[in-house]
Amino acid sequence: LSSHGATRHPLSRRRSSLAPFAGRPGGSGAAAPAQTARVLQLRVRAAQIEEVGWGQLVSATGDDGVSCLTFRVMDEQRRHHLLEITLPMNYPACPPSIAADVPYLPKLQWSESSRLKDVLCQFQEHLKVLQDYWSTMDGIDKALWVVDPTKPTYAMSHHRIALGDDCYILLHVDTHKPNSLPECRFLGTDGKLERLIKNWRKNRKRWSADRKFHENLATVLDFALPQPPSVSIKDDQQADCGICYATHLPVDDELGTQSGCAADYKCENPSCSRAFHSVCLRDWLRTITTTRQSFDVLFGNCPYCSEPVAVKSTDS
Ligand SMILES: [Zn+2]
Ligand SMILES: [Zn+2]
Secondary structure: OOEEOOOOOOOHHHHHHOHHHHHOOOOHHHHHHHHHHHHHHHHHHHHHHHHHOHHHEEEEEEEOOEEEEEEEEEOOOOOEEEEEEEEOOOOOOOOOEEEEOOOOOOOOOOOOOOOHHHHHHHHHHHHHHOHHHHHHHHHHHHHOOEEEOOOOOOOOOEEEEEEEOOEEEEEEOOOOOOOOOOEEEEEOOOOHHHHHHHHHHHHHHHOOOOOOHHHHHHHHHOOOOOOOOOOOOOOOOOOOOOOOOOOEOOOOHHHHHHOOOEOOEEOOOOOOOOEEOHHHHHHHHHHOOOOEEEOOEEEEEOOOOOOEEEEEOOOO
């Protein structure tokens, strides 16, 4: 996934004004300005990262003047996202390009005075727009038996839901109007599909934006949808964290001993058993007003099954 902002830029003229450097005859005189330009470029980039905050930078790679920076961004509902920003050689005259695990990317607004923090701001705004969509998708994952994808990402708007007897409904949730009647396809050979398709046609007008997605689906199909089977995590299998969806935490000094670690906490409710990074669970619990702290332990509820959970409030 990659999107480019404006292809032509008002500053493109500035590049041609730098041309005399490049056109200079060879020898020692030519290397110095090129080096100076390179140092200047690095300084500009470092200052712009500083403005965003080095703590948000997950990784930085690059060569030949092209840099790829990955920033960690948290949205309103504390979902963690990674935003990859590629700075072209002639940045900031040319706009950066971005990539992220989202169903669609924002169109970057870029001007002469734009900086990295503006990219982050625009991405944050974009995440705000997608909150309803992700809440709907979370609801679907919790209430319905999703067989595909087995590991949904934030970008995926297709879900294949099991209806039992080898029958499935393939849903495409509208990212702009997530709680509206989705596009769907029925898959399977069992006779009961015919009845469900008939119900869908007959009842589709009864879909209401005020009801939860899975309730709407059950109403329109006039059918009790099977519950998701309880998820159990095999000990030998590394589980993704239920909050950040990553297997391993990023490698980051700020995370101390937890840097790069796998999920180290499991919900004790056997029908949930969701895995978490204790760091993520702690951050999550701190945002919930009903969480209580006693000495250095936070007491709250599992974000998946609402059963009580307890996690240390510090690493020690
Ligand atoms: Zn996590
Ligand atoms: Zn749980």
